[in-house]
Amino acid sequence: MLGAALNRLIGMAIVMAIVVTIVFIIVRVTPGDPAAVMLGPDATAADVEALRQRLGLDGTILEQFISYIGGIFRGDLGQSIFLGQPVTTALWLRAEPTFFLTIFSLAIATVIALPIGVASAYWRGSWFDQAMTSLAMFAASVPSFWLGLIFIQTFAVSLGWFPTSGYGGPYSTLGERLYHLVLPATTLGIVSSALIMRFTRASMLDVLNDDYVRTARSKGMSEWRVVVRHALKNALIPILTVVGLTAALLISGAIVTETVFALPGVGNLIVSAVLRRDYPVIQGALLIVAGLYVLVNFAIDMLYLLVDPRVRY
Amino acid sequence: MAALASSGQDKSPNLLVRLLARPTAAAGLIVITLVVLAAIFAPLLTPHSPSQLSIVNRLTAPNGQFWLGTDELGRDILTRVLYAGQTSLSVAFSVVIVSSLIGIVLGLVAGFFRKADAPVSRVIDAMMAFPDILLAIALVAALGASAFNVVLALGIVYAPRMARVVRASTLVIRELPYVEAARALAVPTPIILVRHVLRNVTSPLLVQGTFIFAQAILAEAGLSFLGVGISPDIPTWGTMISAGRQFMNSASWLLLYPGLAIVITVLALQLLGDGLRDLLDPRLAKDI
Numbered sequence: 001m002l003g004a005a006l007n008r009l010i011g012m013a014i015v016m017a018i019v020v021t022i023v024f025i026i027v028r029v030t031p032g033d034p035a036a037v038m039l040g041p042d043a044t045a046a047d048v049e050a051l052r053q054r055l056g057l058d059g060t061i062l063e064q065f066i067s068y069i070g071g072i073f074r075g076d077l078g079q080s081i082f083l084g085q086p087v088t089t090a091l092w093l094r095a096e097p098t099f100f101l102t103i104f105s106l107a108i109a110t111v112i113a114l115p116i117g118v119a120s121a122y123w124r125g126s127w128f129d130q131a132m133t134s135l136a137m138f139a140a141s142v143p144s145f146w147l148g149l150i151f152i153q154t155f156a157v158s159l160g161w162f163p164t165s166g167y168g169g170p171y172s173t174l175g176e177r178l179y180h181l182v183l184p185a186t187t188l189g190i191v192s193s194a195l196i197m198r199f200t201r202a203s204m205l206d207v208l209n210d211d212y213v214r215t216a217r218s219k220g221m222s223e224w225r226v227v228v229r230h231a232l233k234n235a236l237i238p239i240l241t242v243v244g245l246t247a248a249l250l251i252s253g254a255i256v257t258e259t260v261f262a263l264p265g266v267g268n269l270i271v272s273a274v275l276r277r278d279y280p281v282i283q284g285a286l287l288i289v290a291g292l293y294v295l296v297n298f299a300i301d302m303l304y305l306l307v308d309p310r311v312r313y
Numbered sequence: 314m315a316a317l318a319s320s321g322q323d324k325s326p327n328l329l330v331r332l333l334a335r336p337t338a339a340a341g342l343i344v345i346t347l348v349v350l351a352a353i354f355a356p357l358l359t360p361h362s363p364s365q366l367s368i369v370n371r372l373t374a375p376n377g378q379f380w381l382g383t384d385e386l387g388r389d390i391l392t393r394v395l396y397a398g399q400t401s402l403s404v405a406f407s408v409v410i411v412s413s414l415i416g417i418v419l420g421l422v423a424g425f426f427r428k429a430d431a432p433v434s435r436v437i438d439a440m441m442a443f444p445d446i447l448l449a450i451a452l453v454a455a456l457g458a459s460a461f462n463v464v465l466a467l468g469i470v471y472a473p474r475m476a477r478v479v480r481a482s483t484l485v486i487r488e489l490p491y492v493e494a495a496r497a498l499a500v501p502t503p504i505i506l507v508r509h510v511l512r513n514v515t516s517p518l519l520v521q522g523t524f525i526f527a528q529a530i531l532a533e534a535g536l537s538f539l540g541v542g543i544s545p546d547i548p549t550w551g552t553m554i555s556a557g558r559q560f561m562n563s564a565s566w567l568l569l570y571p572g573l574a575i576v577i578t579v580l581a582l583q584l585l586g587d588g589l590r591d592l593l594d595p596r597l598a599k600d601i
Contacts, residue, residue, distance in 0.1 A: 014435050029456065137587075
């Protein structure tokens with residue numbers, strides 16, 4: 001088991017190294033001088049040169065790569081060009097709305113998807129199953145920003161139940177801030193529930209035909225206990241996997257959703273960084289998001305090792 | 314394995330017939346065909362011009378003359394949705410082509426050459442770690458915003474998915490007797506790859522391509538909405554929603570109908586993809 005864990009750890013380290021390299025390369029595929037591109041056409045040659053030095057763009061590619069890796073190990077992702085603060089600080093200051101948005105929408109997605117997925121598998125092939133499977137496919141076909149705009153129009157503008165945008169003022173209470181997140185989280189939750197539902201259904205179908213489920217039934221256990229205590233408990237691991245990966249992927253949805261609802265989160269920071277060509281911020285955000293994804297994946301792998309003795313190869 | 318091996322023979326001319334025998338897949342196929350035809354024949358279908366300004370008719374609600382209303386410059390929304398479909402569909406289709414080309418090369422190399430498998434697969438894993446929209450906007454930011462770069466960026470973003478599918482099939486096909494026979498006859502490797510392997514991965518490619526087509530339509534719209542995609546002057550479903558946003562309160566039809574066009578098209582593609590997968594790739598048809 002220790003050997004298997006070590007194997008996964010090495011695999012993860014390799015993938016992480018490639019992620020770092022990809023992030024380094026992406027910013028350097030810019031045609032022309034990134035410093036000149038960032039400062040725009042009005043910049044003087046001296047300004048461009050100064051920025052080149054500040055970004056370490058004056059060295060060879062290898063020197064740049066080494067100093068970039070060194071920075072990562074020191075927790076230094078560089079300086080934002082426009083915000084005048086370190087990239088890590090800029091990301092940290094905007095982490096809260098994104099964090100709550102992700103948790104909140106994940107909770108909504110799971111609350112919608114889990115019971116529906118279980119029921120669909122239980123009544124497989126019924127009208128309910130077919131209706132819910134179609135509904136999931138429909139939800140996965142809706143552009144999240146479009147759904148968000150319709151929600152704003154309906155629930156914020158017409159009905160006035162929720163704020164149209166923003167995250168409350170700087171001194172707002174946690175309750176007020178979460179209230180601002182209801183519409184964005186519902187939007188994101190609905191759109192991402194489709195995947196969780198499909199996985200729950202498939203995972204439940206796998207276990208519902210297993211011997212221990214039949215045994216539980218034949219000893220006269222109530223259907224509810226059979227489904228929830230025996231089947232769902234065993235189907236839960238693959239479901240947790242997809243929930244975990246959805247959490248990492250929600251950042252993609254957060255980018256769009258935060259823009260729709262003007263939430264001052266990481267997604268919003270990334271979009272403005274892209275529009276202002278603030279490369280250090282783009283680079284830092286890419287690295288952290290992809291790094292998180294790799295870590296979540298690794299954690300899930302480890303969880304499997306712990307829970308399921310069959311995967312110890 | 315047997316299922317995959319036989320999937321090569323499933324490409325018989327009656328694939329279409331068998332597809333049409335499944336209600337949901339048939340619905341998907343018919344709808345996507347209609348959408349494509351409507352986009353191609355847009356000039357014949359509508360009496361209006363997509364760019365003709367008409368200040369008198371601006372922000373008209375849907376009526377007999379303008380079925381889906383007009384925008385802030387008096388242009389007919391239905392006409393613009395049809396014409397925008399040309400761009401949205403061709404961008405998404407180009408993304409499928411680009412991601413297939415990259416994915417086929419990576420997948421064949423990883424699946425066929427044992428030594429290349431580990432390094433190529435790790436690169437694919439690493440690329441899959443980036444959420445699609447995030448990687449796409451970073452690439453567009455680096456390359457510069459243009460339709461060509463949007464296609465290139467999204468092509469790169471979806472290439473790993475294609476590569477995984479091609480790799481998985483190649484791993485199986487590599488071990489089949491006819492590939493072994495070709496090797497024994499000293500057929501050059503490139504010819505084995507193209508004639509014997511590639512021809513038999515077309516089914517999973519078709520399935521995956523349909524899903525990427527759907528994802529690319531959503532992603533292009535997302536990029537346009539964020540303002541990092543195709544120029545706002547070119548009507549696509551995404552740029553129309555983005556532009557219609559400011560009139561959301563007074564003229565919701567501006568963003569409602571381009572959005573519906575996306576939903577209908579993506580849904581049709583997903584239904585078609587599901588049907589194709591059930592027919593062509595029985596291994597994966599397992600209820601997911």
